[in-house]
Amino acid sequence: MSAHDPAELAAARPDFAAIAAWIPQGASVLDLGCGDGSLLRYLKETRKIRGYGVEISDANIVACIRNGVNVIQSNLESGLSGFESNAFDYVILSQTLQATRHTEPLVQEMLRVGREAIVSFPNFGHWKARLNVLRGHMPVSDELPYQWFDTPNVHLCTLHDFEEFCDGHRVHILERRVMTGDSEIRLLPNLLGSMAVYRFKRAG
């Protein structure tokens, strides 16, 4: 099962390793839009977490079960009412934030259900994206592989946008990691980073 070798997965999805680095052993995790369950499986294998995924697609339900992770078939846009407040140590939204319609209430729900939340998303402020727009085109890249007409992404943002959003919504950012591929970007992150991971909690 080389496709699920933790080292290979971390190489394929650099945000996985970044997320795992923040999660302590044995934590409880809810992964929203968990896809085929790879991240949960990775966290189970590397962090011994107890977790659940929420996923809407039929094919991904089967994939999650085959990956040996718990998955609840549900539309996360309709809220997390099945989950009790503070039920999880971490609620994760990995590469999904930009594809959610009701982004604001979803972030609030994440912070109701989890003590902390982690999101990763493609940085629309990355220089390649800016260059594409300057040239008169919507950006298409590894992080944003869609054409304008078939993209699921409806709420793309830059690092600055996200941080402003947090400021205005009583969300306290605890940590940020900006990356391009698997290397960390410290200099001019909003320009040079193609992907960002944030850990945050309710302010005050």
Next chain:
Amino acid sequence: MNASVGIVHAQRAIFDTPLTFKSGAVLPRYELMYETYGTLNADKSNAILVCHALSGHHHVAGYYADDPENVGWWDTMIGPGKPVDTNKFFVVGMNNLGGCHGSTGPSSINPATGKPYGASFPVVTVEDWVTSQARLADLLGIKQFAAIMGGSLGGMQAMQWSLSYPERVRHVLAIATAPHLTAENIAFNDVARNAILTDPDFHGGNFYEHGVVPTRGLRLARMLGHITYLSDDAMADKFGRSLRSGKLGYNYDIEFEIESYLRYQGDKFAAYFDANTYLLMTKALDYFDPARDYADNLDKAFAAARADFLVLSFTTDWRFSPERSRTIVNALLHNRRNVSYGEISSAHGHDSFLMQHEHYHEVMRAYLDRIAMELSA
């Protein structure tokens, strides 16, 4: 690959230890019909119990040598290479106590009187069934099931196992089921029961000695039940407003195809099913409510469970709606049980759980493959 388990044989287990029912009634001796498919492994860890719903029985898969047309009721799900793969698992199907397919029930002879039990057969609950099933497991040398599965009333038994015998079941597959019936559901059952109870041939449940069967009541009960197991869309698709003769007759004969279908189903059912068993089964459905002993708190009811769960519902099932399954899932989540939940898109209502459906079977296969992997780990 998707072969039949082939020729199967029904077996009879005899129990001489008295069984005390939840109602307080005692049955000194009883028999259970069962079938098994596949091979029990050396450490007896690969057994799966299949619990049946209202009209089911022990003949779950395969066929009989002398009756090859009589294929088990869940044969699409169980067999070599099927989701419940009999090359990997030892599958047990049984006819519940109170049934009418060979296990001791109202139509069996009461040794104390030499006459059928009839109305004197105890009212059976899901808990009583689980107790009797555990005794069958003891007889087969199965200390712990790899999985217990069932749809509808069968799903209730599978869940009850995780509460009555938490250490004896590793996985519960609860399909198209509910943590308890709603008022509407009980209402349907009561209309069905009334159809039987008010049939002049019912004779207070002791119709056997009068040489009659409350056929009219039974077929009405089945017709009503059948409507609720289908979906509006499925009925519209299958029958629409089609007329048998193509024109209106302005009388009360069978005119619409749906009438013809329902009466056929009713007649077929009334010809073999026992009226008292029907009453018992619907009562077991009505009574099932594990939260009742915990001030209606389902979270507390499931605190005893140790199993992992797969919960599945079907989008057009209005008798056991997806919302009822989500209630089960939430209670399991609140107890931090391992649980996966799938909501299967199907047009066929409650009956979907018995049907061949590619995605439904893929989910079942994926989950059962994981259980098989645990066995070999």
